[in-house]
Amino acid sequence: MQEFSFRSEILLPRKRDEIFRFFADAGNFEVLTPPWLKFRVLTPQPITMQPGTLIDYKLRVHGLPLAWRSEITRWDPPLSFVDEQRRGPYREWIHEHRFEEQGDATLCTDFVRYSVWGGALINWLIVRRDVEKIFAFRTEQLGKLFGTPVASPTN
Numbered sequence: 001m002q003e004f005s006f007r008s009e010i011l012l013p014r015k016r017d018e019i020f021r022f023f024a025d026a027g028n029f030e031v032l033t034p035p036w037l038k039f040r041v042l043t044p045q046p047i048t049m050q051p052g053t054l055i056d057y058k059l060r061v062h063g064l065p066l067a068w069r070s071e072i073t074r075w076d077p078p079l080s081f082v083d084e085q086r087r088g089p090y091r092e093w094i095h096e097h098r099f100e101e102q103g104d105a106t107l108c109t110d111f112v113r114y115s116v117w118g119g120a121l122i123n124w125l126i127v128r129r130d131v132e133k134i135f136a137f138r139t140e141q142l143g144k145l146f147g148t149p150v151a152s153p154t155n
Contacts, residue, residue, distance in 0.1 A: 001091060001115045004123050008110045008135040013147040016099050019106040020078035022145075023097055024049050029057075031145070034137040037061065050075050054086065061089055061130070070095075091115040108142070110135065 012019055022028055026047040033039035042056040053072040058065065068088035075081045078099055085093035098109040116127050
């Protein structure tokens with residue numbers, strides 16, 4: 001199974017505790033996801049985040065309805081957490097969220113490791129661009145919510 005990775009960083013002009021609380025609230029996931037995915041959290045809220053928490057979503061990828069279940073596999077407030085796909089469109093999806101204080105700001109780093117059905121060709125033709133667009137949207141939304149970011153999605 002071939003693995004790919006994606007990294008995104010954004011420096012937000014807010015304290016780490018505030019930023020972590022925002023990301024820890026599953027109700028905010030919809031705000032950070034592009035509208036064209038029609039993403040909805042199905043798990044009743046509020047959701048208590050901790051290792052073992054399962055969260056169910058529905059979304060549309062290229063018009064196809066999909067179910068997605070993720071599990072919180074690491075929970076280390078306010079430093080980081082990890083969610084892993086348990087059911088969904090990827091062969092594997094592991095998403096680490098890190099929050100680092102930098103003065104009065106917070107560096108938010110997303111590091112995603114994933115694999116796809118169809119391998120490198122499907123990743124190159126479709127998936128990589130989709131992931132880049134999703135994280136570009138996320139960066140834009142975070143900037144609107146918390147103030148002008150000084151970094152954008154990167155590999």
